[in-house]
Amino acid sequence: MPRYLVISTEIITMNAKIRALEKSDIGKVLSGWKAAFPFDDIPRERFENATLNDPNYVADGHLVAVHGKRVVGFVSAVARRGVLGQDGKGTPAEKEYGYIKGLFVLRNYSEPIILKQALLKHALTFIKSEGKSLVKVGHYTGSFLNPGIDVRYTNERQFYRRHGFDEVDYEEDVSINLTNFTPSSYHIAVQQRVAELRVQIQPYQDDFLAEMKRFVKRLQYISWFPSGWEKDFPYQGTHLVAIKDGEIIGWAMYNPVFYEGFFGPIAVLQEFRRNGIGTALLLESMIMMKMEGMSTITAGWADAPFYLKSGWATSRRYAIFKKRLSKN
Ligand SMILES: CC(C)(COP(=O)(O)OP(=O)(O)OC[C@H]1O[C@@H](n2cnc3c(N)ncnc32)[C@H](O)[C@@H]1OP(=O)(O)O)[C@@H](O)C(=O)NCCC(=O)NCCS
Structure with a gap:
């Protein structure tokens, strides 16, 4: 008797469907x-945004394993069609990639490994059917659940390695506790440096839109500013801009949510980097979030060295996995 049967797009294990x-x-x-x-x-809300509401969502990439009324497993896989994809955020370097955003089977389920392998197989078949030759677990620049696999999940890392994936990179979340935060001497020196450059940090206002568009064009970060970004921009969070001689040269976004705030993305135009402007934007965001009652702030998938300089610390570390898909 076969371990599981393949019936069109459905795989039926001995117990789960x-x-x-x-x-x-x-x-x-x-x-x-x-x-x-x-x-x-x-x-x-974040889960829905990263699955059913992701513009790149395709039903074949999002599967649940059910046993009776229980959901015992889940996989989410995505592949941008063409270079840009439906979210308009894909780059030529990512053209060959599909992504697994999440995969689990409940440990107390009777056949966890067999079912997990079946879900993985289904995700890889889906990604291949979308014309992709490479798959990554992590590094998806669209709506993601995590930047990769938390390094503390050793069994998960082992699972991907056993199935032909290489652990190719690491990413970090960083956090800071604001309870006792006051600007450090480093921050005060940065503020002076930025003021000497005649750079001002200001809240974004609607009438900055034309200037913001010029900034976005010069920045060229399609994953943060895909075509049509202006539509959702006012509703995404609180924006700060760094202005020099009437031009926006830096921007940061933050989101206060209950007691925990989220920071990022942040960007400074290449030619103005390493002048303290990023730190000035970060500092102003920290001050504003503290005033709004946030006790901690997290920046996900972050450029850690930049934050550590401002007193932040690494709070989570993720491993990124990659696999080349066989041609047949
Ligand atoms: C990250 C970024 C916003 C920093 O802006 P910035 O104006 O250059 O930052 P600052 O000048 O305030 O840098 C402060 C310190 O952070 C550290 N730092 C900044 N960028 C760094 C980098 N790319 N690598 C390592 N350390 C960095 C340095 O220690 C720097 O101090 P120093 O110049 O005295 O050595 C900018 O590099 C950027 O726009 N990068 C591209 C977008 C991006 O990756 N955003 C981060 C997503 S989390």
Whole structure:
């Protein structure tokens, strides 16, 4: 008797059935995710944005394994069509890549490894069917769940290595506790340096839009500013800009959420970097978030050395995995 049967797009293991993710599954998927990944606490809205609401979402890449009424496993895989993809954020360097955003099977399920292998196989088949030759776990610049696999999940890392993936890179989240935060002597020196350059840090205003467009054109960061970015920009968070001689040369965004704030992205035009402008934007965001009652701030998938200089510390580390897909 075969271990599992393949019937069109459905794989049926001895106990569980694999089918497309439905909106009504999400509560159970999130509970399963939390049980499988104890360091993760993914809010429902973020999960929906990274799965069903991702413009690159395709049903064949988003599967749940169900056993009776239980959701016992889940996989999310995505592949941009063409270079840009539906989110307009793809670059030529990413053209050959598909991504696994998340994969779990409940440990207390009777056949976790077989089911996990089946879900992985399905994700890889989907990515290949979209014409991609490489797959990464992590580094997806669209709506992602995590930048990679938290390095503390040693079993997960082992699982991907056993299935032909190489651990190719690492990314970090950084955080700071604001409870006792006051600007350091480093910050005060930066503020003086930035003032001497006649650079001002200001909240973004609607009438800066034409200047913001010029900044975006010079910056060329398609993953943060895809075509049509202006539409959602005012609703995405609080924006600060660095202005010199009437021109925007730097920008940062932050989001206060209950007591924990989120910072980023941040960018300074290449020719103005290493002058303290990024730090001035970061500092102003920290001051504003502290005033708004935030006790901690996190920046995900961050350029850590820049933040460490301002008193932040690494809070999570992620491993990125890569695999070349076989041609046949
Ligand atoms: C990250 C970024 C915003 C920093 O802006 P900046 O104006 O150059 O930052 P600062 O001049 O305030 O740098 C402060 C310190 O951070 C560190 N730092 C800044 N950029 C760094 C980099 N790329 N690598 C290592 N350290 C860096 C340095 O120690 C620097 O101090 P120093 O110049 O005295 O050595 C800018 O490099 C940028 O726009 N990068 C591209 C977009 C990006 O990657 N954003 C970060 C996403 S989290």
